[in-house]
Amino acid sequence: MSINRISLYHLETLLWIDRLGTFSAAAERLNTTQPAVSARMRELEQRLGSKLFRRDGRSMSLTAAGRKLVRDCDPLLRDMQLALLGSGGFAEASGVVRIGAGEIAAASCLPPFVAKLKAEMPNVGLEIEIDLTANLIQQLLTGRTDLAFAAGPIAHPALKTSPIGAVALVWLASPVVAATFGGGGGGGGGGGDAVPVPVWSLASHSPIHGRMRDAIQASRIAPKSLNLCNNARMMIDIAKADGGVGIFPEPMVRDDVERGLLVELADMPTLAPVEFHVAMRVADTEPVLMRIFEEAARLRLTTRSDFDADQ
Structure with missing residues (x-):
């Protein structure tokens, strides 16, 4: 065993392979290349005189010796990092x-x-x-x-x-569009015919989309008016341009509401934050x-x- 030829970067690389699961992920995390990571691990195995990885086709896993080395070295490297930080914070x-x-x-x-x-x-x-x-x-x-x-x-x-x-969600529209809901942001939740106003929601993989879908079922907005966008800021700009109604995250629209560019629609279904x-x-x-x-x-x-x- 040539322990004097083992460097910290050998052990750090091994730990990142264990944490992330692949040589390529460890290479990306360490800002190097996969061949460089592979070379480090070959050097480490040669200098320790034991196999650290079990290769099965294209997949690779740690051997018992590899797992023990990871378990033993992880706290040592963490203590070293803490010691170095202790000198300068x-x-x-x-x-x-x-x-x-x-x-x-x-x-x-x-x-x-x-x-x-x-x-x-x-x-x-x-x-x-x-x-x-x-x-x-x-x-x-x-x-x-x-x-x-x-x-x-x-x-x-x-x-x-x-x-x-948590972030609250609010129904908002421009003053012009809000007027179709009873003027100045009123109306909207009662009976009557569906209002043909465009409705904007984040895309289906967003947590807001499910809330919007359920809320539309309880509102008088025509479901066929639903439009999707994957960018909340763009939806807010569309609403400010009289482009429809939206459910928006409160922190992102606070300034626009204070300036009167958007108004909250009253009597709309309540949305969980x-x-x-x-x-x-x-x-x-x-x-x-x-x-x-x-x-x-x-x-x-x-x-x-x-x-x-x-x-």
Whole structure:
């Protein structure tokens, strides 16, 4: 065994392969190539004098020796990272953290959170990607994202989550369109003929779409008027241009309501708020990432009562 020729990058690479499941995912996380990862693992096996991986066709899994090495080295590397951070604190932390967020969560809490994070960890690079919740969870599980802010609930044994509050949903339209509901945002929930006004909802894989579909069943809006869009900001702009009615996340429309560009439609079916969670992989034990998760878990999205108090 040539233990003096084993480097930290050999062990770090092994741990990321175990966490993410594949050489390619580990290569992406470590900002290198799959051939480089394969070469590191060949070197590690040669220098330890034991097989760490069991190859079966195109698939690969850790041997008993590989699993033991991961189990023994994971806490050692974590303690080393903590020791290094202890000399300079998180202000000296470096590396890249990839954060995924849904459009609603990004508009509701991400900007101040990121600003605070950069103030505490100026040398940590952030890569932020806005995507749909289903995609965010998949990216988190495959290691393409380290932390995700997503509509919940989120239930997966490989992930740990923390609730960060809920966002209220409101029926809104421009003053012109709202007038067709009884003027100034009134009317809408009573009887009578269906109102032929375009209705906008996020696409079918969004949590808002199901709420919209159910609410339309209880309203006097013609179901055939439903239109879909995968971008909430675009739907808000359409509504402001007299393009129809929509159910919108409250934090994203607060300024437009205060300026009178959009008005709330009274007597429309009540909508349950959308709950949000922050999530990370259970296997991730890097001190920097765990600290960021702890900070994110302290976030609290504004509620409907907070909004009403400002009116």
